[in-house]
Amino acid sequence: xxxxxxxxxxxxxxxxxxxxxxxxxxxxxxxxxxxxxxxxxxxxxxxxxxxxxxxxxxxxxxxxxxxxxxxxxxxxxxxxxxxxxxxxxxxxxxxxxxxxxx
Numbered sequence: 001x002x003x004x005x006x007x008x009x010x011x012x013x014x015x016x017x018x019x020x021x022x023x024x025x026x027x028x029x030x031x032x033x034x035x036x037x038x039x040x041x042x043x044x045x046x047x048x049x050x051x052x053x054x055x056x057x058x059x060x061x062x063x064x065x066x067x068x069x070x071x072x073x074x075x076x077x078x079x080x081x082x083x084x085x086x087x088x089x090x091x092x093x094x095x096x097x098x099x100x101x102x
Contacts, residue, residue: 011071011079020066044069052078
């Protein structure tokens, strides 16, 4: 379940703005989702291979070139579907857990 949620979070982070891996890790860290580089790079590669992301290299003024990730059109559609699925899941869980607490 965590893997699916992590993919959803990464796609959401990239919605509307290209980011490099360190920025993605920082956004996850800010959300209290502790993820290490050894987890994120294979996930980004898997999302790219699935056609949901692409990347471009960009020169950096403070070090080596950076690989910026962006959603593809397929990724945008998939993210929209995930948003719907997440809303349905959240509603269902709230119904079950709220009924139990009454």
